[in-house]
Amino acid sequence: MTSKLSNPVLYLMSISAGLVVANLYYNQPLLHLISVTFNVTESAVSNVALFTQLGYALGLLFVIPLGDKVSNHKILKFDFLLMVISLVAAGLSKSLLLLIISSFCIGFTSAIPQLFVPMAAQLADEKGRGRAIGIVMSGLLIGILGSRIISGFVGDLFGWRVMYYAGAVIMVALFALLRWKLPKLTPQYKGTYGELMSSLWYYFKTEPSLRLAALRGGLAFAGLSAFWTTLVFLMEDNFxxxxxxxxxxxxxxxxxxxxxxxxxxxxxxxxxxxxxTFSVILLIISWVIFLFSDFSIIGLVIGVILVDLGLQALHITNQNIIFSKNPEARNRVNTIYMVGFFIGGALGTTLGALAWEHYSWNGVSLLGLSLSIVIALVHLIFKKKTLS
Structure with missing residues (x-):
């Protein structure tokens, strides 16, 4: 690791990534409570999670490329303001429609952690890049998982609205810390915003390894999103x-x-x-376990460990591959990859809700298993292009 990226700064980016991305996932354990509040079906309330992820995907597409053109501190200033307003609006929502709109805005403004991943890759040397990406991703993933723990307890004790208000307070404090401690980076790109966005197509078209990484990541995250969106219904109905x-x-x-x-x-x-290959094997095994665990907490626990480990190993490897090229455009290639990743998540949320509604837990498990098998087939067929 070079002196350009100190451990305190690296861990600040890791913690910040976790706290911001948590905004996306507070809603998942709260979906049942929200459905009761607004007296709507489980399928209808799943739109809260769906539009949060769609907002995140569009935030990735339109905001994160600016990391190659605009100072990171300037992006943070405007983004955090809108993020706090969106969280408060969600807590104040008087209808499911207003909550869905607020959730979309929360997702759009919570794409900021994806600035930290290429930033870590940029500041680290070649030898330490994998470790730096891993540490930031560790914080991000812990934020995703930890947010569900926190929101679940807060929802049971104080109601689902309180979680959104608490998230707004956390974001205000985090913004102050980042303005104080985060290094200011001034990118060298001199083109217009339109030219910046047009270049996304160039990198997508010319980099087969990037396209494959986005497809693998999107399919894997679709499965995980289907699981977390429907787990709350399984817990209510079966346990x-x-x-x-x-x-x-x-x-x-x-x-x-x-x-x-x-x-x-x-x-x-x-x-x-x-x-x-190892990651995909873990994903397939986890979904087979889920298939036979609709009345087994132990089976669900084992499955969660394996599915998260498999996704994480796949995700970090994907990012290491795409960041090894085009150092001047790391935010843009990360945008392409993560848009694919979260479009997959949104698709998984929708398909998971439909699978649950029509085929219950077996449908959800078979959906995840099918998606994992598709990843395996894609990898076997195009393995030679993975690193090209």
């Missing part, structure tokens, strides 16, 4: 547990997230195609 128990499953997933640093280091030592 009689509330949102706090559903959120507590995030504690189990953190086991996988804590391995991010290890996976990052392994990326510097082992063939990335082998790591991808």
């Amino acid at each position: 009689g547990y509330g949102s706090s128990i559903t959120g507590a499953f995030g504690l189990v997933g953190i086991v996988g997230a804590l391995a991010a640093t290890v996976v990052g280091k392994l990326n510097n030592r082992f063939n990335k195609n082998h790591i991808i």
Whole structure:
């Protein structure tokens, strides 16, 4: 690791990534409570999670490329203001429609953690890049999982609205810390915003490894989103547990997230195609376990550990591959990858809700298993282009 990226700054980016991305996932353990508040179906309330992820995907598309053109501090100033307003608006929502609109805005403004990943890759040297990406991703993944734990308990104790208000307070404090401690980066790109956005198509068209990474990541995240969107309904219907128990499953997933640093280091030592193969095997095994665990908490716990570990290993390897090229455009290639990743998440949320509504937990499990098998087939067919 070079002196350009000190450990305190690296861990600040990691923690910040986790706290901001948590805004996207507070709603998942709260969906049942929200459906009761507005007297709507489980399928209808799943639109809260869906539009949060769609907002995030569009935030990635239109905001994150600016990291190659505009100072990171300037982006943070405007983005955090809109983020806090959106969180407060969600808490004040008097109808499901208003909550869905606010959730979309929360997703759009919470794309900021994806500035930290390429920033870590840029400030680290070649030897330490895998570790830096792994540490930031570890914080991001712990934020995703930890948010479900926190929101589940807060929802049971104080109601779902309080979670959004608390999120707004956390964002105000975090913005002050980032303005104080985060290094200011001034990119060298001199083109217009339109030219910047047009270049996304160039990188997508000319980089097969980037296209494959986006497809692998999107399919894997679709499966995980289907799982987390419907788990709260499984807990209510089959076990009689509330949102706090559903959120507590995030504690189990953190086991996988804590391995991010290890996976990052392994990326510097082992063939990335082998790591991808191992990741996909873990995903397939996890969904087979889920299929037979509709009345087994132990099975669900084992499945969560494996599915999070498999996704994380795949995700970090994907990012290490795309960041190894085009150093002048890391924010843009990360945009392309993450847009694909979260479009997959939005698709998984929709398909998961439909699978639950029509085929219950078996439908959700077969959906996740099918998506994982498609990843395996894509990897086997196009393995030679993965690193090209």
